[in-house]
Amino acid sequence: MDFLSTALPLFFMAAMGLAMLAYVVLDGYDLGVGMLLPRAANDDEKDLMVASIGPFWDANETWLVLGVGILLIAFPQAHGLVLTSLYLPVAVMLLGLTLRGVAFDFRMKAGDAKKPFWNTMFTAGSFIAAASQGWMLGSYITSFSDGAFAYAFNLLIALAVCATYTLLGAGWLIMKAEGDLQLRALAWARKATIPFALGIAAISIATPVVSETIFNKWFKLPDFFALMPIPMVTAAAVAALWHVSGRKSIMQAGYGWIVFAATVLVLVLASLGLAFSIYPYIVIDRLNVWEAASATDSLVIIFIGTAITLPTIIVYTVFVYRVFWGKAKDLSYGV
């Protein structure tokens, strides 16, 4: 029992982190495509962009439900604290996700006259969702502090998240599109790389400044040196991004996926860094994972369920990605 009550909260903390990371990567490219929509050359290109994410967005969004679900299931104390503190940004995000989610269908079914309106809703919804998620992340890192300084920090992260999703969206389109659209996606990726890299740098500097706890963790010898690989690999990944997104020839040689992969690598490293920063807290400086956890009996019940269903979910998710592998040209959103 004692082992379980120590280990299970850690397991669920890790599972929650993974679910959130999966969400950021997966819904990130959807939302990114949404934000890029106005840049498409014509209506057909817009349809194609939306079609490229059509079969996936719903399942992608479900990772958010799982992430929040684990918070609620495994850490009910933290769930209440986090969600009441983030009341307004959560409501704003839900507004964004709602507009984006319904726009998939409405833009095709409401008639040609209303299509531009729903395209706008699609983009606006994607942008609102991305920005409010960034704001919440910032707010979470500062333990929900108020004040101009904290708000500036949240705003910075909101912008960085928008840039990240745009980059993921461009990387996705490089893989799913052909011809003109693919070339344009490469150019979008290059443009998005700049705010993305600046954002990562700014966050790395700002986070230890706003949070003393995090400062003390990173700038302590010898940990400082042990942690160096994280920023170094991140820098290398950003360099790769810059290199590939500037060269048509690499993409045309079939290595366009590097853009997406390098972005994902940066996100994985950022998550590791964040996990290191906050461990063992679930709400920084206020509540650690064990204080926040549910009763061990309840955790065991969900652990069993998770151990059986999560691998199954991964298997059928892979199956669906394989079914829709390749270029997006012949998917229609007619239904």
Added chain:
Amino acid sequence: MDETSLLLARMQFAANITFHILFPTVTIALGWMLLFFRLRFKATRDAKWEEAYYFWTKVFALTFALGVVSGITMSFQFGTNWPGFMEKAGNIAGPLLGYEVLTAFFLEATFLGIMLFGRGRVSERTHLIATFLVAFGTTMSAFWILSLNSWMQTPAGYEIINGKFHATDWFAIVFNPSFPYRFTHMLIASGLTMSFVVAGVSAWQILKKIDTPATAAAFKAAIVAAAVLIPIQIVVGDMHGLNTLKHQPAKIAAMEGLWNTEKGAPLVLFGIPDKETRSNLYAIEIPKLASLILTHDPDGEVKGINEFEGKHPPVLQVFWAFRLMVGTGMLMLLVSWVTLVYLRKRTPATLPKPLLYVLSGMVFAGWLATVSGWYVSEIGRQPYIVYGVVTVAETAAKHAPALIGLTFVGYLLLYTFLLIAYVLVVKRLAERPNRGQALTLPVHMRARAQSQAQAGD
């Protein structure tokens, strides 16, 4: 606890879940209906079944999208509005919600992609399985969430340690006393809602003379489903009521509008329950009938609201919501059976016009009955959030009223807008039943559908 905040939080939660349930009630059963269309097509190779499938898949996709986005909102609402609920009951509510995500949400969301876009990319069999898994997923989702809701109505299998619920028996929790009734009643409610949507839209297409053989096929399937389901629903509803009498007598007293405990209690058909005088104004009653229905004995004793001083729900809302549900159910019985009798002699296109008008008028009758039913259940459970154990007021978040009010207005505006858009788009789809069909059919089926259409001319 601030009264205004509490009231606003409840209104907000009620508005959001009411908006959400509109879409699941349609999709849960429509998924199975689509599977039926698909299987009929496989068995007969008659193009009308395939056309019906494609048309209703469009409606399904739209409805599903609205169900998903409003559901995402719901999954945050527990935390934002009732943090105290999760803190107290998290050990029980958590696993049930978790199993819903793991066994239902991922399943339906993932295979929906194949169902909508997979034709031509996967075999007919895989596509059929995907359609099945989507329908199955929506039903599983109803299973878990209704298990939780029923547990909140009739809690079982728990103990309370330091003010928090701890599970002692998971089987008793999942299959708590009211769960079998609520789950069955809700699934049938979904079947009825879907049937009247399909029948109503089809009737309207017939009236507008834009019907095809697919319209007639879908119409008949829907009428038969409705006619079969409604008597079962009435019986299940009655059993549900008896179960409620056992566990939540105050709710039954409010539903029946009985103020005083009586032997041989009358059935109040109409009346305006008045909390000042604690009696019904303008009441029309049938002697002894309530006792007969509830105790199966004309002189049986039924407890009145006054027995539950201070711990009973508001009577007016529960009383009227119950009548709205049962009234709609009776209307459904009448209309579906009359139509069924006509269909023995006539085709859908030659049904009497007034009947077609009634059916298209009842297109959303299921929504009315379902939402009223939920109001009976939920308002009838007040003032508790976990019946008899925890009150709502203990669990509410302490937000400023202005904050809740602001988001509440935001949700209302958004939902009104989306609901109007939904109804208009379904209408638009119905006006162009075949529009875009050539686009959506996969290549190998397009040729076949065309040749069959020519053969049919």
